[in-house]
Amino acid sequence: MATDTLNANVLVLNKLWQVVDICSVRRAICLLYLRHAQVVVKEGGAFYTFGFEDWKDFSRNSRGDDFISTINYRLKVPKAIILMLYDRLPPRRVKFTxxxxxxxxxxxxxxxxxxxxxxxxxxxxxxxxxxxxxxxxxxxxxxxxxxxxxxxxxxxxxxGMRLIRKPRKPDWKTFVKNRFNTSEWESWKDFLDVAYWNVELEEDK
Incomplete structure (x- = not known):
């Protein structure tokens, strides 16, 4: 398995489908294998979830080069997972740092x-x-x-100077988009476009 692939970022949702974290592919596969999480995939405008065995079957019929291989099978690299038991609310503020x-x-x-x-x-x-x-x-x-x-x-x-843009409080989507690369943003934006993520952010007091 390529180390870079195993260290790539995976979006983590709680069981309420709220974004709560980002983990590595390695960690996501472990959670999937232990049945603590399922992979989330969007196809045809709908979202589908897969347990470990179902994800193996899905991977077998998938194309592309974003796979990790084991001795007995290969798995498609997940872009997002949903935790089966975790329902903590996500952080609502970008810290002023x-x-x-x-x-x-x-x-x-x-x-x-x-x-x-x-x-x-x-x-x-x-x-x-x-x-x-x-x-x-x-x-x-x-x-x-x-x-x-x-x-x-x-x-x-x-x-005698000018700003190239007016400074503003960063909304969550913009912050995440700037933090990660374009391919990650494209695969995650369906989860980050949900209305409840467009919350007002406050600086630390």
Missing amino acids: RKNIYLRDNNTCQYCGRKLRTDQLNIDHVIPLSRGGKNTWENVVCSCISCNMRKGNKTLKEA
Whole structure:
């Protein structure tokens, strides 16, 4: 089995069909084998669930290259699983942290537009704290070090700078989309488009 495949991400739903976590393919297969979870597949506009033996049969008749192989059979890599007993409610807020600000802004300086490594970036307050600005989603942006030094303790007008986009609280779908790659997002968006995920997010107090 390819290590990269076993470490790929699988979306985890609770028994109420709410997104609660992300796990590795390795962990998902273990939960499936132990009958703690079932695989969820969308086909023809409907959702279907499969236990371990049913998933083996489904995999046997499936095409593509996203499989893991054992001595006796091969399994199609699951994209999402549903836990059979777990009904805890999912987290409803994206924490207001440096890491999540970088994720929201896609590691891109919101002044010059350059995408950089994390160690080449920092956080800037659009309205400086000393000028009455607040430590909120709407007043902080990811910035490169040179733009941050240029702006300093000035307002945008005083520094002669502009934002490439207005900072906002990230909704859950946008946050997840920025965190994971395009193929993962496409396979998960049916679960993340549900109305109850479009909740207002609050920063930490």
